[in-house]
Amino acid sequence: MYHQPPGPATEYGARFRAWDWRRALSPTGNVGDAVFRGALFCCALLLVAVVVLMFVEIGSNARLSVAGFGFSFLTGREWDPVQGEFGALPFVYGTVVSSLLGLLLAVPFSLGVAIFLVEQAPRRLARPVAFLVELLAAIPSVVYGLWGIFVLAPFLREHVGPPLQKAFGWLPLFQGTVTGIGLMTGGVILAIMVTPIITAVVRDVLAAVPVSQREAALALGATKWETTRIVLANGGPGIAGAIILGLGRAVGETMAVTMVIGNRPEISASLFEPSYTIASVIANEFTEATGDLYLSALVELGLVLFLVTFLINGAARLLVWSVTRGTSGVGRA
Amino acid sequence: MSRADTAGRRPRRGRRAVSALMTMLTAACALLVVGILVLILGYIAWQGVSSLSLQFLTDTPKPVGEGGGVGNAIVGTLLLLALASVIGLPVGIAAGVYLAEFGRGWFAGAVRFIADTLTGVPSIVTGVFVYTLIVLPMRQFSALAGGVALGLIMIPIVTRTTEEMLRLVPTSLREGALALGAPQWRVTTGVVLPAAASGIATGAMLAVARVSGETAPLLFTAFGSRFFNVYLDQPVASLTVQIFNYAVSPYDEWHAQAWAATLVLMALILVINLSVRLLTRKKF
Numbered sequence: 001m002y003h004q005p006p007g008p009a010t011e012y013g014a015r016f017r018a019w020d021w022r023r024a025l026s027p028t029g030n031v032g033d034a035v036f037r038g039a040l041f042c043c044a045l046l047l048v049a050v051v052v053l054m055f056v057e058i059g060s061n062a063r064l065s066v067a068g069f070g071f072s073f074l075t076g077r078e079w080d081p082v083q084g085e086f087g088a089l090p091f092v093y094g095t096v097v098s099s100l101l102g103l104l105l106a107v108p109f110s111l112g113v114a115i116f117l118v119e120q121a122p123r124r125l126a127r128p129v130a131f132l133v134e135l136l137a138a139i140p141s142v143v144y145g146l147w148g149i150f151v152l153a154p155f156l157r158e159h160v161g162p163p164l165q166k167a168f169g170w171l172p173l174f175q176g177t178v179t180g181i182g183l184m185t186g187g188v189i190l191a192i193m194v195t196p197i198i199t200a201v202v203r204d205v206l207a208a209v210p211v212s213q214r215e216a217a218l219a220l221g222a223t224k225w226e227t228t229r230i231v232l233a234n235g236g237p238g239i240a241g242a243i244i245l246g247l248g249r250a251v252g253e254t255m256a257v258t259m260v261i262g263n264r265p266e267i268s269a270s271l272f273e274p275s276y277t278i279a280s281v282i283a284n285e286f287t288e289a290t291g292d293l294y295l296s297a298l299v300e301l302g303l304v305l306f307l308v309t310f311l312i313n314g315a316a317r318l319l320v321w322s323v324t325r326g327t328s329g330v331g332r333a
Numbered sequence: 334m335s336r337a338d339t340a341g342r343r344p345r346r347g348r349r350a351v352s353a354l355m356t357m358l359t360a361a362c363a364l365l366v367v368g369i370l371v372l373i374l375g376y377i378a379w380q381g382v383s384s385l386s387l388q389f390l391t392d393t394p395k396p397v398g399e400g401g402g403v404g405n406a407i408v409g410t411l412l413l414l415a416l417a418s419v420i421g422l423p424v425g426i427a428a429g430v431y432l433a434e435f436g437r438g439w440f441a442g443a444v445r446f447i448a449d450t451l452t453g454v455p456s457i458v459t460g461v462f463v464y465t466l467i468v469l470p471m472r473q474f475s476a477l478a479g480g481v482a483l484g485l486i487m488i489p490i491v492t493r494t495t496e497e498m499l500r501l502v503p504t505s506l507r508e509g510a511l512a513l514g515a516p517q518w519r520v521t522t523g524v525v526l527p528a529a530a531s532g533i534a535t536g537a538m539l540a541v542a543r544v545s546g547e548t549a550p551l552l553f554t555a556f557g558s559r560f561f562n563v564y565l566d567q568p569v570a571s572l573t574v575q576i577f578n579y580a581v582s583p584y585d586e587w588h589a590q591a592w593a594a595t596l597v598l599m600a601l602i603l604v605i606n607l608s609v610r611l612l613t614r615k616k617f
Contacts, residue, residue, distance in 0.1 A: 036518035037435060043427035044444045047488060051447055054462045061465045112362025120356050121363070132367045138602065139373065140546025142573045143595050146580045147373050150588070192369060199366075223352035245453065252455025254549040255573075259580060279457050279549070286464070286553045302461035306454060313453035317446060 054306065062303045064296035073300060079265040081285070086297040088304070090265040094275035098183055098257060099250035101271070102190030107243055109191075110198035117199075118206040119228045130203070137196035145259030148189045153180035153260055156188065161272060172269040179262075184271040186261035190250045198246040201320060205238030206231060208324040241319025248312040252305060254279040278305050374599075381596025384589040390597070394559050394575070397584045403594045405561045409476070409570040410545065410601070412563060413555060416480025417544055421487030422537050428488070429495025429533075434521055436496070445496075448489040459485050460550035468554060476562070476569040479555025483544040490543060494536025498529045531612060538609040542602050548573035572598045 065073065069086060076087020113133060117126045157180030168174045209231045217227040232239065262274020263284060278301050289295040388402055395401030428448070432441055463482040468474055502525050510520040526533070548571075551557075556568040557578065572594055579591035 030516040030518075032519070033517045036521070037431075040427050040431035040435065043424050044431040044441070046424055047428055047444055047451070047492065048447055050485060050488070051451060053466075054458070057465050058458070058462055061469075109362045109366060112359045113366050116356075116359035116363045120359055129363050129367060132370055133363075136366065136370045138542065138546075138606075140548070140573060140598065140602075142546070142548040142576050142580075143373075143377070143599070146576060146591055146595055147376065149580060151372075151376055195366060223348050225352035225355040226348070228355070248453045252453075252457070254455060254457045255577060259577070279455055282457055282461065283549055283552055286461070287556070299461060299465065302458050306458045309454050309458070310450055313450045314446070316453075317449050 062300035065300040091278045095277040098186040101187030105191035114202035141255040144256035148260040176270040194246040201242035205235040238323030241316045244316035380592035384593040406570040406575040417483035420484030425488045425491025428492040432496040433499035451489040457549035474556035474568040477565040482550040490540040498532030542605040
C-alpha cells in the first residue's frame, strides 16, 4: 500500500483543499501570520462593534420613552419630571442657539488664525503660535466651566452686556436682565473651546492646497491677500468640513456649557436669559432620575445627541478628506 | 513664495494696502487667541497656588469650614487612567497596526471613518452607553465603569495616531525584512513596531492626557466618593468631578479648593505631556 510521506506533500495537498483558514487570513499561509492578522482584525472589528453596540444599547434603553412620546418628544415644550411630562424642545433650542452663537464667534477668528499660521507668519513665529493654539484644546472642559463661572460671566455682565443692551436693546435678542449666566456666556465659552479645533483642521486643509497655486497667483502679480483668497477658494470644501466639525464639538460640549448656561428649560428670545442644552440636562439629571420613564427620556436625549453628532462628524470627515486626501495631514481634529 | 514681485510690476498701492491690512487682521486674531490662553492659564495659577498645600494634596474632602483636600481624587484619577489605559491602549494600538499594515479595501476604510467619527461623538454619550452597559446590570456606580468609559474614548484616538506613526516607517524597512525571509508578523512586531515605538508612545500618552480631563463620562459611571478607594466595584472620586462639584457649590471655600484642584489637574496633564517629550528625546 502506498504510504504518503509527511511534510511537503501535505503542504502540497493543502493547496487543493476547498478552504484553508491560514491562506484565507494570510497570503503566505504562515500560521503565525494568520494568527497575527486575525487578532489585529478582531481589534479593528471591535471598533465597529462598539459603535453598533452603542446604538443598540442606548436605543433599547430609550424604548420606553420613544414608545411613550413618539415624535412629540422633540416638539413638546414642557419638561416636568414630577408630572411625567417630557418635551425636549427647550433643550434642542438651547443646544442649537448656543452652538450657532459659538460658531458665529469662532469661525472668523479660527480662519484668521489659520490663515496667519499657514500663509502669513514666518515659520519661526508660526510654530510656537500653533503650539499655543493647540494648548487651548488641551484645557479640560470642566476648567473652562470654572473659568466661565468666575471670570467670563462677571466680565460679560459688567462690560459686554450693558453696552450691547444700550445699543441694540430694541432687539428681542438683547432684552431682559443681564445676569452673566445664560445663552450668551455659553456661546462665548463654546467659541473659545471650538476655535483651536477649527483652526487645526483649516490649517491642515490650507497646507494641503498645492504650492503651485500660490506660485501661479503670485507670478501673475497678485498680492499676498489675493493669493490667500485663491488658496481659500481651493480649500473650500475642507473649510466647510472644519466648520461642521466645530459644530459637532459645540453641540456635544457638556461641562463648560452646563456650568454657565443657567440650566433652566425655557425658550426665550433673549441671549441674556438662562437656557439648557441636551448634553447639560443629561449631565445634571441622570443620577437623580427616579422612575423608568424619566431615565428612559434622558437616555433618548443621549440617543438624539449620538445620532446628530455622528451624522455631523461623518459629513465633516468626508468634506475634509475630499481636500486633504493624499497629503500627510490625515485631517486630525 | 512671497518673493514674486518680479519684472517691476508691483501691485497698485490700494491692493497692497488691503493685503497689509489683512495680514494685520489675521495677526490680531492669533494674538487674541493666544492672549485668551495666557489669561486662562495665568488665572488658574494665581487662584490655585493660594489654597495649595501638602495637606490639600493628601486629605479627603471635608464639610465646609473644616479644610479637607483632594488626596482621594488624585488616587482615583490615577486609578481610572490606569484602567482606561489597560482597556484602551492594546485595542487601539492593535487596530492601528491593522489599518497601517493590512489596511486596504472597504473594511479598513470603514474602520478609519468610524474611528474618526467616534472621536467627535460627545463623551457624555459614552457615559450614557457605559451606564446602560455596566452600571445598570451591576446596580452600582463603579471605578470599573469609569475606566471602561475613558478607555472607550481612548480607542479611536490611539488607533488613528498609531496608524499615522506606522505610515512614517519607510516601506524599504519592511521589504528588507521580508526579503530576509521573515514572516509578516515577525516583520511587524520585530522591525516596524520598534521603529515607530516612540511615536506610538507619544500618541498613547496624548490620549491619556486627553481623557484625564474628562468629566462628563464619569458623572454617572465612576460617580465620585468622599473616601480613598481602590476597589474596582466601588464608586471612585476623580479630580474633574470634584472640581465640578466644588465649582457649582455656593461656598467660597469650596470655590478656592476647585481652583487648587484645577491647578493639580493641569500639573498632571503637563507632567504627562512633558514625559512624552522626554520619552521621545531619549530614544533618538
